[in-house]
Amino acid sequence: MWLSRPFRERSTQLFLGVLLAALAAVTFLNLALPADNPFHVSTYTVTLLGKYLSYALLAVAVDLVWGYLGILSLGHGAFFALGGYAMGMYLMRQIGDRGTYGDPVLPDFMVFLDWDSLPWYWLGFDMPWFAFLMVILAPGLLALVFGFLAFRSRVTGVYLSIITQAMTFALMLAFFRNEMGFGGNNGLTDFRELLSFDLRSDATRLGLFIATGIALALGYVICRAIVASKLGRVSVATRDAEARTRFLGYRVERFQLFVFVVSAMLAGVAGALYVPQVGIINPSEFSPIFSIEVVLWVALGGRGTLYGAVIGAILVNYAKTVFTGVMPDAWLFALGGLFVLVTVFLPKGIAGLLGYRFRGHRFKGRHSKRRSSAPDTSTSDTSTSGTREATA
Amino acid sequence: MSFLSSLADRDRVFDFLVPATSPVDVRHGPILYLEDVTVTFDGFRALDSLNLTIDDGELRCIIGPNGAGKTTMMDIITGKTRPDSGSVWFGSRHNLLAMNEPDIASLGIGRKFQKPTVFEALSVFENLELAMAADKRILPTLTARMSGESRDRIEEVLETIGLIELRHDPAGILSHGQKQWLEIGMLLMQRPRLLLVDEPVAGMTEQEMERTAELLTGLAGKGKQSVVVVEHDMGFVRSIARTVTVLHQGSVLAEGSMDQVASDPKVIEVYLGADPAEEVA
Ligand SMILES: Nc1ncnc2c1ncn2[C@@H]1O[C@H](COP(=O)(O)OP(=O)(O)O)[C@@H](O)[C@H]1O
Numbered sequence: 001m002w003l004s005r006p007f008r009e010r011s012t013q014l015f016l017g018v019l020l021a022a023l024a025a026v027t028f029l030n031l032a033l034p035a036d037n038p039f040h041v042s043t044y045t046v047t048l049l050g051k052y053l054s055y056a057l058l059a060v061a062v063d064l065v066w067g068y069l070g071i072l073s074l075g076h077g078a079f080f081a082l083g084g085y086a087m088g089m090y091l092m093r094q095i096g097d098r099g100t101y102g103d104p105v106l107p108d109f110m111v112f113l114d115w116d117s118l119p120w121y122w123l124g125f126d127m128p129w130f131a132f133l134m135v136i137l138a139p140g141l142l143a144l145v146f147g148f149l150a151f152r153s154r155v156t157g158v159y160l161s162i163i164t165q166a167m168t169f170a171l172m173l174a175f176f177r178n179e180m181g182f183g184g185n186n187g188l189t190d191f192r193e194l195l196s197f198d199l200r201s202d203a204t205r206l207g208l209f210i211a212t213g214i215a216l217a218l219g220y221v222i223c224r225a226i227v228a229s230k231l232g233r234v235s236v237a238t239r240d241a242e243a244r245t246r247f248l249g250y251r252v253e254r255f256q257l258f259v260f261v262v263s264a265m266l267a268g269v270a271g272a273l274y275v276p277q278v279g280i281i282n283p284s285e286f287s288p289i290f291s292i293e294v295v296l297w298v299a300l301g302g303r304g305t306l307y308g309a310v311i312g313a314i315l316v317n318y319a320k321t322v323f324t325g326v327m328p329d330a331w332l333f334a335l336g337g338l339f340v341l342v343t344v345f346l347p348k349g350i351a352g353l354l355g356y357r358f359r360g361h362r363f364k365g366r367h368s369k370r371r372s373s374a375p376d377t378s379t380s381d382t383s384t385s386g387t388r389e390a391t392a
Numbered sequence: 393m394s395f396l397s398s399l400a401d402r403d404r405v406f407d408f409l410v411p412a413t414s415p416v417d418v419r420h421g422p423i424l425y426l427e428d429v430t431v432t433f434d435g436f437r438a439l440d441s442l443n444l445t446i447d448d449g450e451l452r453c454i455i456g457p458n459g460a461g462k463t464t465m466m467d468i469i470t471g472k473t474r475p476d477s478g479s480v481w482f483g484s485r486h487n488l489l490a491m492n493e494p495d496i497a498s499l500g501i502g503r504k505f506q507k508p509t510v511f512e513a514l515s516v517f518e519n520l521e522l523a524m525a526a527d528k529r530i531l532p533t534l535t536a537r538m539s540g541e542s543r544d545r546i547e548e549v550l551e552t553i554g555l556i557e558l559r560h561d562p563a564g565i566l567s568h569g570q571k572q573w574l575e576i577g578m579l580l581m582q583r584p585r586l587l588l589v590d591e592p593v594a595g596m597t598e599q600e601m602e603r604t605a606e607l608l609t610g611l612a613g614k615g616k617q618s619v620v621v622v623e624h625d626m627g628f629v630r631s632i633a634r635t636v637t638v639l640h641q642g643s644v645l646a647e648g649s650m651d652q653v654a655s656d657p658k659v660i661e662v663y664l665g666a667d668p669a670e671e672v673a
């Protein structure tokens with residue numbers, strides 16, 4: 001079975017081992033140690049780590065399309081946010097009549113807007129199975145429509161990156177509007193329960209952290225399974241020589257669409273796990289800057305490795321937490337500086353530091369010396385593939 | 393409706409009836425006929441009543457000055473360009489002018505372009521894997537597992553193109569010549585009947601040229617492929633060709649062994665009396 005293939009790879013075993021050990025350690029340090037022990041991990045920290053893990057899943061999704069398909073999406077924040085809104089809508093409806101206005105059905109902001117009934121697209125979100133399905137389907141559908149139009153017209157390279165920015169920007173403007181029915185610029189917040197677990201309890205918060213870790217593990221395995229399959233090799237072929245791949249008889253636009261939609265769905269799951277942990281979803285997740293930041297995490301961690309994306313997301317966000325505590329205004333400068341440093345000194349990102357790239361082949365290691373002389377296609381600018389395509 | 397009318401079309405071989413090996417009918421000898429093919433671009437005759445016959449298993453070299461129509465001829469055979477008049481047959485059964493590019497390719501006509509494009513980040517083996525005839529839809533590709541038979545086929549082609557030692561290396565580290573061979577190997581994966589090779593040795597070292605000559609002569613043969621090579625390097629043509637065709641202004645100027653052609657007065661005249669072995673290109 002193709003999905004079980006990654007479990008036989010040493011890189012995946014190592015990744016899963018480290019991740020599960022980290023989950024277990026945090027759980028232990030949170031539960032078993034008294035609060036005054038210096039090694040105790042507070043629930044606050046657990047939730048913070050859970051947030052990093054959801055970002056890591058988003059970064060893996062971005063790396064799948066950027067690192068292996070050559071599509072630099074600068075709009076994955078939109079898929080993340082849609083997943084987050086689907087989860088937020090479910091959490092809003094769980095509030096029931098305990099809101100400020102006490103309406104049994106309508107969320108507070110709708111009562112405030114004098115609406116007398118739920119808009120049709122809020123129907124069904126009181127049922128968890130439906131809401132969780134929408135977490136995957138809403139971003140998947142957007143990616144399907146967007147990708148169908150873009151890939152069919154063979155939009156690639158810089159142009160594609162620009163229209164993904166336009167997509168997320170347009171959605172941000174739309175979600176800012178109160179009439180859209182998603183809470184305007186305040187977004188959705190004041191959540192209480194998820195599947196009847198109290199979101200403010202320590203146990204639920206730890207549970208959400210663990211669930212996010214498991215989602216990251218699953219997302220990683222799914223991406224590895226795709227990357228290590230023949231479809232993954234077709235993706236890499238598309239990344240490096242699209243016209244040639246088409247000439248071999250592969251319907252390139254369909255492969256692009258498939259991987260793009262899978263990636264968007266993973267981003268949606270990441271958003272859905274993010275929202276109950278931070279307690280709010282608002283249109284700022286759609287902001288073009290956020291999507292660009294995600295790409296920076298992947299670039300810093302090391303594009304085209306998947307685990308690099310995880311490392312990048314966690315490290316950058318940890319740095320952000322520390323930095324914004326000390327000098328909040330300087331964060332963007334620090335991020336920019338970090339990016340320049342890594343690009344200059346670590347062109348393959350942090351993953352490049354870790355020595356060699358796992359490619360899921362038993363025999364790869366033997367040739368690592370020769371391989372170092374290979375032109376590095378994985379870090380080459382995606383815009384070149386666009387021009388190559390144009391001249392072909 | 394179109395399906396019904398296709399059922400009534402007795403000339404058509406149904407997709408599900410086409411055997412894996414190319415059904416080309418070569419009982420009458422030639423694998424490729426071009427008859428009176430004329431192509432004009434804005435009134436300019438790039439091909440002018442061109443006649444050409446390639447026998448099954450033959451290795452043929454086409455030479456001619458720039459603009460003689462060599463590339464245009466390949467475009468006609470592969471369906472990339474449509475002629476104004478004339479006919480083009482593959483074996484005695486397939487009218488290539490009635491077929492589109494992908495169909496012609498799947499019939500067993502492989503074309504190697506001048507500039508090699510291999511997938512540099514993938515290994516030599518993986519390059520051949522992607523070129524293999526297979527179900528190329530999404531889900532079959534996602535769940536594909538390589539059969540022993542496919543693996544054997546890849547190994548066989550690796551042997552043919554002399555890259556067996558390098559099979560797990562990324563194609564990006566190959567030399568220019570090795571990339572050309574890999575590209576020929578990618579064509580061979582589709583089990584073609586006719587290979588069209590455009591300027592295979594441009595930019596190659598002396599040794600690589602020799603190796604390429606061996607490779608191409610080894611490929612051609614009865615029951616194997618027929619090979620048509622367009623080449624500018626006369627030394628190379630002399631080393632491989634049994635029959636040489638000289639194209640000039642869109643039609644055949646001379647045909648025969650290299651020595652016959654080189655001493656043909658018409659050929660000498662076209663090349664201003666100079667030794668064609670020096671001047672053709
Ligand atoms: N698409 C085209 N449009 C206009 N003229 C063309 C086109 N393709 C080829 N030609 C012309 O046809 C002639 C034959 O070209 P070509 O087949 O490329 O020659 P060769 O490959 O022998 O050098 C040249 O004069 C060329 O300029």
Ligand SMILES: [Mg+2]
Nearest residue numbers: 459462463464
């Ligand atoms: Mg030419």
